[in-house]
Amino acid sequence: MESKLKVSKQLIVSEVDCRLYGSFIEHLGRAVYTGIYQPNHVSSDEDGFRQDVIDLVKELDVPIIRYPGGNFVSGFQWEESVGDRDLRPKRLDLAWRSIETNEVGLQEFYKWTKKVNTEINMAVNLGTRGINAARNLVEYCNFEGDSYWANLRRAHGQAEPYQIKTWCLGNEMDGPWQIGAKTSEEYGRLAAETAKAMKLVDDSIELVVCGSSNSQMPTFGEWELDVLDHTYEYVDYLSLHQYYGNASNDLAEYLACSLDMDQFITGVVAMCDAIKAKKHSNKQLNLSFDEWNIWYHSNEADQAEKPWQVAPKLLEDHYNFEDALVLGCLLITLLKHADRVKIACLAQLVNVIAPIMTDENGNAWQQTIYFPFAQVSKYGRGQVLKPVVESDTYQTKSFDEVPYIETIAVLNEDELVVFAVNRSAEEVMNFVVSYDDISISELIEFSEISGFDIKAVNTSDKILIKPHASTQITLSSDTLQANLAPLSWNMIRCR
Ligand code: AHR
8 A cells, every 4th residue: 555745845734832841730539649749659759759750751842731631621620729828728629529638739739840841830729619709820930920819829939920921711511511602692791701810810821712512412512612702802812622532443443533523623714714804803713622532442441430539540541452542643634733733732741641641559651642742742843734634544434535545754853753554454555755855864763662552551560552663664865765664653854
């Protein structure tokens, strides 16, 4: 089987915004407690943070992390998560029916973000709270002058403002599961007025307004149009969330789910632009795909978990080889839309639907999905080149024409980097990349993830599924030809 990718340095989708490689830590399950934070663990540092987790997060190079939720944020009283730890109340977290001790709050999380070289993408509670709590939080975090909330931050030991730049106006406000769920009219008005107040406190911040919880919501489309009608002039990004899974155990269909992500993004971009036209606005609204991943393995186990525990084992998906291939396809799809998707958050980062897992009494380890993410985050920076692709296609239940190849190329100063997934389960793909106007003379690396049982997983003591070097490649000044193994994730770097 053959496929071709043609690229030119004249045809650029966009410069990649590094925030495309963001992630998410929610106060949910073991993400925080026994995930990033576990004072009694052998690897923990002076602040109680696990060094083994810090090391793996740093390797992923995530420039922004959404916090503290998720559904959790709709019950979050931020004032209870700062100041003297001994005075912080234990609360019922209604979203996940767990106990939140508030041992880790905004102050501690900020400290952790500095250890892993990232920034906070802070969500405010628009479920059970509103304008005042949100604008006070911006003042507490970002205000430099002499004011009540800024002084409280100082009294809590943080002299300099946290300077949080990106903020989410609530979370999944259309979802019936959300505490304080709203109609598009109710949410649109509240989001607009909250955005106004937050920007009056600090006009340098950027705001993400909630789109639908996923593209299958009954109000999808109407929600986006109504909410944007209310908020267009006050916000900077519209959010998208989507999770995929292979509950029906149909690999060909599962591998095609990135086509769904592609259509979802294209549709939401069209809605943003429709409101732009309606309002005769000169402003372009971009997208924040601030929750995306694979989530289905843990659904059954979650039903059995008892309520009202601290750090219950929730959403602990164990990812297999086919999940790594799908994650690769989804990453490539995000890159294809780098002109409009400026922020994306792999949901989530540690233990909860996560690339990184921890054993409470053992080590931190990488799931299968860790590796494609790490490679794209590290090398997928620079300019995304418009992909002109030729490929045979196959048909699935949901899609008439699924290309066997999913691919994209990124050009940075000295490297051309090509990412590709061969979706064929049977055939080696003869993959030819041509780049007439880019001068290439040397292969730096060709690595692949291939050859595993599709259901094989990594465990704390065996990281079986990870990239290995391949030699199946030849390079000339204007083309390269690589043999891509059946069902493989591939990264080719050359200069
Ligand atoms: O990421 C897990 C949950 O998925 C988040 O809390 C919520 O926003 C979404 O439904």
